[in-house]
Amino acid sequence: MENLLAGAEMLARWDVIVALFIGSIGGVIIGAIPGVGPAVAIAILLPATFSLDPIVGLTMLLGIYGSSMYGGAIPAVLINTPGTAVNALTSYDGYPMTQRGEAHRAVSLAYSASFWGGIFGILCLILLSPVLALIAPMFGSREIFLAALLGIILVILAHRGQIFAAGLLAMFGIFLQTIGLDAVTYTQRYTFGYSFLSSGVNLIVVVLGLFALSQAFYLLTAPDDSPDAKPVKGRMTVGFKELLKHKRVATVASGFGVILGMIPGTGEFTAQFMSYTYAQKTSKNPEAFGKGSPEGLIASEAANNAVPAAAMIPLLALGIPGEALTAMMLSVFYVHNVIPGPQLFQNNLDLVYGLYLALILLNIIVMVFLLFSTNLLTKIIRVPTRFLGVIVLILSFVGVYSLRNSLTDCMIAAGFGVLGLILKRLNLPIVPIILGMVLGGIMEIKLRSAMPRLKTPFDMIDRPISFILFLMILLVLALHIRTLIKEYRAHQTDEDHNLHDSQMR
Amino acid sequence: MSRVKTLQALFKRYRRPGDIVFAWVLLAVSLFLLSQLFDQTVYKKGAKLFAQPRFWPAVSLTLMSAFAAFHVIGSLLSERIDGRWREVLLWCSSLEYAAWFIGYAMLVPYTGYLPTTVVFAVALVFRAGYRSRTALLSAVGCALVIVLLFKTFLQVKLPSGAIYEYLPDGLRMIMLTYF
Numbered sequence: 001m002e003n004l005l006a007g008a009e010m011l012a013r014w015d016v017i018v019a020l021f022i023g024s025i026g027g028v029i030i031g032a033i034p035g036v037g038p039a040v041a042i043a044i045l046l047p048a049t050f051s052l053d054p055i056v057g058l059t060m061l062l063g064i065y066g067s068s069m070y071g072g073a074i075p076a077v078l079i080n081t082p083g084t085a086v087n088a089l090t091s092y093d094g095y096p097m098t099q100r101g102e103a104h105r106a107v108s109l110a111y112s113a114s115f116w117g118g119i120f121g122i123l124c125l126i127l128l129s130p131v132l133a134l135i136a137p138m139f140g141s142r143e144i145f146l147a148a149l150l151g152i153i154l155v156i157l158a159h160r161g162q163i164f165a166a167g168l169l170a171m172f173g174i175f176l177q178t179i180g181l182d183a184v185t186y187t188q189r190y191t192f193g194y195s196f197l198s199s200g201v202n203l204i205v206v207v208l209g210l211f212a213l214s215q216a217f218y219l220l221t222a223p224d225d226s227p228d229a230k231p232v233k234g235r236m237t238v239g240f241k242e243l244l245k246h247k248r249v250a251t252v253a254s255g256f257g258v259i260l261g262m263i264p265g266t267g268e269f270t271a272q273f274m275s276y277t278y279a280q281k282t283s284k285n286p287e288a289f290g291k292g293s294p295e296g297l298i299a300s301e302a303a304n305n306a307v308p309a310a311a312m313i314p315l316l317a318l319g320i321p322g323e324a325l326t327a328m329m330l331s332v333f334y335v336h337n338v339i340p341g342p343q344l345f346q347n348n349l350d351l352v353y354g355l356y357l358a359l360i361l362l363n364i365i366v367m368v369f370l371l372f373s374t375n376l377l378t379k380i381i382r383v384p385t386r387f388l389g390v391i392v393l394i395l396s397f398v399g400v401y402s403l404r405n406s407l408t409d410c411m412i413a414a415g416f417g418v419l420g421l422i423l424k425r426l427n428l429p430i431v432p433i434i435l436g437m438v439l440g441g442i443m444e445i446k447l448r449s450a451m452p453r454l455k456t457p458f459d460m461i462d463r464p465i466s467f468i469l470f471l472m473i474l475l476v477l478a479l480h481i482r483t484l485i486k487e488y489r490a491h492q493t494d495e496d497h498n499l500h501d502s503q504m505r
Numbered sequence: 506m507s508r509v510k511t512l513q514a515l516f517k518r519y520r521r522p523g524d525i526v527f528a529w530v531l532l533a534v535s536l537f538l539l540s541q542l543f544d545q546t547v548y549k550k551g552a553k554l555f556a557q558p559r560f561w562p563a564v565s566l567t568l569m570s571a572f573a574a575f576h577v578i579g580s581l582l583s584e585r586i587d588g589r590w591r592e593v594l595l596w597c598s599s600l601e602y603a604a605w606f607i608g609y610a611m612l613v614p615y616t617g618y619l620p621t622t623v624v625f626a627v628a629l630v631f632r633a634g635y636r637s638r639t640a641l642l643s644a645v646g647c648a649l650v651i652v653l654l655f656k657t658f659l660q661v662k663l664p665s666g667a668i669y670e671y672l673p674d675g676l677r678m679i680m681l682t683y684f
Contacts, residue, residue, distance in 0.1 A: 048661050164576040168531060171569035175538070175562060182558040189562055190538070190545045213606065217599040220633060386633040387640065391647055393606055394626060398651070401610060402661045410610035414603040421599045425592065426521050436565075444561050451556055 007353030010055055011361070019056045023063020024362040025369055030064065031071025032377045034227055035219055035388050037084040038068035039211040042328050044392075044399040046204055054336030055351070059358045061332055065325050066118065066308045066359055067366045073110035073301055074374065075381055078103060078229040083381075086307075089272050089300035096292035104232045108239030109294055110301045111370050113250055116243060117302035118363040120254035121261065121309030126356055128313065133349070136317045136342035138465050142454075144341075145446035146461075146469035147320055148439040151264035153473060155435050157480050158270060166432045169423075173436020176201050177444075184448065196408045203331055203437055204403055209413035210430050211324070212396040214420025219389030221421070226385070229378040236371045246298050249279045253299040257306025262313045264322035264435075275303040309359055316340050316352055320442065324431045327438045523592035525580040532573040539566040605629060617666025618656055619684040623648045657683045 010016070030041045041064050049057030072083030077094030090110060097106035139147070152170055159166035179190045180200030191197040243250060253275035260271040279299035280289045289296045314320045319341035321327040333340050344352060370377075400413045423430050454460060461470040546559040554560060609625045626648035627641055635641065655661045665681040672680055 048655060048659055051660065051662075164572050164579055168535075168569055168572035168576055171565045171572060172535075174565035175569060178562045178565065184556070185547075185549055185552070185558045187547045187549070187558045188545070189558055190541070192541075192545065213603075216606075217602050220602050221595055221599050224634060384635075384640075387630060387635065387643070389602075390626060390629045390633060390644065391651075393602065393629065394609075394622060394648065394651055397606065397610060397613075398655045398661060398663065401613070402655075402663055405662060405664060407607075407610055411607055414606050417606070418596070418599050418603055422523075422527060422596050425596065426524055426527055428527075440561065440565065448556050451553055 003349040004353045004357075006350035007355075007357050010350060010354035011059070011357055013055075015053070015056050016059055016358075019052070019060040020063055020358060020361060021365060023060040024067040024365045025063075027064035027067030027362075028071035028366055028369060029377065029380060031068030031083045032074045033071075033381050033383060033388065034075050034079075034081045034083050035385050036215060036392060037072070038064050039324055039328070040215050040392060041068070042325060043204075043208045043211045044395045046207070046328060046332060047399050047402045049332065050335050050402075054333075054338050055354060057332060057336060058329075058338075058355065061329060062355065062358055063362050065329065066362050069301075069304050069308075070111065070114050070366050070370060071377065073114065074107065074377055075227060075229060077106045077110055077297075078232070078378065079227050079381075081227060086272060086304045087300075089276050090297060090304075092276075092290050092300070093293050093296035096290070097294075097297070100292055102292070103230070104234030104236065105238060105242070105294075106292075106297060107232055107374055108234075108236045109242055109297050110239070111236065111367065112239040112243040113253075113298040113301035114305040115363060115367050116250045116298075117254040117257055117305035118309065119360070120251065120302070121258050121306035122356060122359045122363070124258045124306075125309045125312060125359075129345070129352065129356075132313065132317045133345040135465075136345050138463075139318055139342050140463070141446040141450035142460050143463070143465045143469060144318055144320065145443055145450060146466055146473065147264075147314070147318055148442045148446065150469060150473050150476070151314075151320055151322065151435065151439050152443075153476055154264055155432050155439075157476065159429050159432070162428060165428045169429065170432035170436040173433040173438075174440030174443075175436075176206065176433070177203075177437045177441045201412065201437075202403065202409065203327075203434075205400060205409045205413045206416050206437065207324075207328055207331075207434060208396055208399045209416025210420040210423075210433060212392060212399060213413055213417025214424060214430075216389045216392040216396060217417055217421040218424050219385045219392065222385065224384055224386045226383070227381050229381055231375045231378055236374065242294060243298060246295055249275075249282075249295050250298050250302045252278060253302040254306040257303040258310040260303075261307035261310025261322070264314055264320060264439075271303040271307055272300045275299040312355070312359075316344055316355075317342070321435065321438055324434045327434045330438060521592070522586045522588040523596070524583075524586075525577070526589060526593055528573065528577040528580045532570070532577050535566060535570040535573045539570050542566065605632075613666065614664040615667045617668050617680070617684065618663050619649075619652045619680075620666070620668070622652055652684060 011020075026041070027038060030036055031038060042061050045061065045064070049060060052060070068084055069086060072087035073090050073094065074083060076082040076087040076091040078098055080091050080095040082088045082091050094106045094110060097103065152174075156163060156167045156170050177200070179197055181187070181198050182189055188198065256275040256278070257271040260274070276296055276299045279295045280286050283289065283293070283295050285293065285295075311322050311326045314322055315326045315330060317340075319330065319339065321330045330340065338344070338348065338351065396413070397410070400410050403409060420430055450460070461467045542559065542563055546562050548559055549557060609621065613621045623645055626644040630640055630644040656663050669677055669680045
């Protein structure tokens with residue numbers, strides 16, 4: 001309770017409140033514009049927040065992270081183009097509703113389901129905190145190493161149909177973080193004699209290149225387009241009443257969001273997909289799915305909005321990010337000298353509670369904002385795509401250059417921008433590179449620090465948590481092999497892999 | 506026959522044009538990097554295997570090469586999609602915008618953040634195909650807002666232009682600090 005009050009006190013500052021407003025409202029707008037998404041926005045704003053107080057910078061970025069999916073539902077419903085990659089399934093049922101002339105019903109249902117999912121996720125986070133505070137200290141070097149290893153394996157296996165590419169990119173990420181001067185032995189690794197490589201490849205430069213610059217290149221090289229959304233008429237509160245009729249679907253979907261959000265590498269899309277399938281299987285009206293079913297819309301929106309809060313669990317408790325946005329958030333924590341991990345729950349519990357409260361506040365702010373400004377947003381999303389590309393390019397410069405005022409960084413970022421463009425064009429995932437870099441670094445450090453205490457390889461798994469993690473790794477691999485054999489025997493036809501549109505906007 | 510087909514189906518992915526070019530290039534890059542392992546990393550005598558500076562580059566590059574090889578096999582076994590080289594040309598066309606970006610970054614320390622950003626925004630919007638007065642004015646507006654937001658208000662670390670040194674005294678200080 002004391003910590004909760006301390007957390008509230010932390011937020012009761014004008015600059016934090018302003019940051020929360022800018023973050024949450026900015027996040028909705030960014031999420032609503034097809035072509036830019038939270039990843040681009042967070043990447044660009046990361047260096048700009050370095051000079052701010054930790055709690056101010058963190059709440060602003062958290063605001064963008066938590067609110068973008070609300071905004072992303074608007075174009076998904078109105079023009080059949082998801083604003084962010086994770087709103088893909090929302091368009092399946094949202095757009096048919098718009099075509100039937102029920103746009104305001106669809107939009108308000110999406111908002112209320114998102115709100116339900118968001119609040120559900122945060123409540124789970126708050127309720128789980130005491131358990132986390134208890135378990136987190138049991139995580140030593142070897143446990144964190146194994147958890148990071150599990151994260152890498154899951155990231156690769158989660159990209160069904162693209163496992164080789166995902167594996168290749170994850171390994172590339174792990175390799176990237178080894179470049180430069182080795183921190184322990186002070187020997188050069190893959191610097192090829194260039195002094196600028198001695199300090200290594202900066203994660204934020206890579207993130208800016210892969211997410212922001214690549215998106216600018218993507219927009220600039222594609223034909224110009226201007227999304228045209230019609231204004232929405234009708235009361236926005238209507239969705240809440242309808243949501244209450246589908247409490248079960250909303251709650252189960254949020255549950256999926258929380259569980260899959262906690263597991264590194266799976267994230268919003270899988271959560272959305274599973275809860276959508278669940279809703280369809282248990283619905284009285286399954287044939288309406290894909291043709292404007294309110295249950296389908298609720299399932300997908302509640303699931304994806306429950307993820308951000310849940311994704312904070314491994315991030316805060318263990319310092320292990322589960323997807324690209326939390327990987328970026330991790331670097332924000334580091335820059336502000338807040339080291340996520342077991343100690344955070346022991347020493348900075350007030351900050352943790354402060355972040356929870358910020359998450360609740362942002363959901364409320366966004367909800368109120370959306371009730372009044374949906375039609376304003378339909379005007380904003382009409383920005384022509386190539387124009388947007390120019391703006392993203394100019395903003396990316398602020399992000400890359402303000403980091404260290406280095407032209408080399410700009411060149412490296414441009415290089416990664418081209419790589420990111422190629423990956424986006426090929427529909428290959430970018431996330432494994434980022435997670436490979438972050439988790440690879442964690443694995444290297446933790447394995448080294450675990451070494452002195454290990455006499456035999458079995459010492460690695462002789463503690464309860466490490467043993468459980470080891471079993472989980474075996475289980476995940478076994479399940480994957482089982483699926484492969486099943487597919488091989490069943491002569492299954494390929495699924496629609498376009499559904500797994502891995503572009504992180 | 507059907508068994509062969511299913512085995513192929515296991516390797517098959519839903520691809521887009523140009524996938525095989527990307528697959529071969531990445532395989533070549535991985536193999537090149539792996540071949541440099543002994544040159545570019547050292548082996549510390551006495552240190553344990555897992556603590557070797559060579560350990561993680563070796564693990565990641567070996568696995569990267571293996572995955573890249575499987576990726577190539579997957580691409581080879583899948584049906585050919587038309588438009589491969591058109592796609593590669595599009596990738597190359599993005600180099601132009603990368604050059605714009607680097608050129609912009611090179612100019613800012615000399616010509617100043619505000620003027621360079623405005624000129625760059627207008628020129629790039631023109632290059633992107635917009636000719637209307639509204640689009641060009643919007644580009645100027647957006648450039649101004651970005652400069653005011655990041656440099657003037659947030660005081661983000663961006664260089665002041667060498668060109669500002671030629672301005673009269675009072676104006677020079679203002680431009681150096683805020684624009």
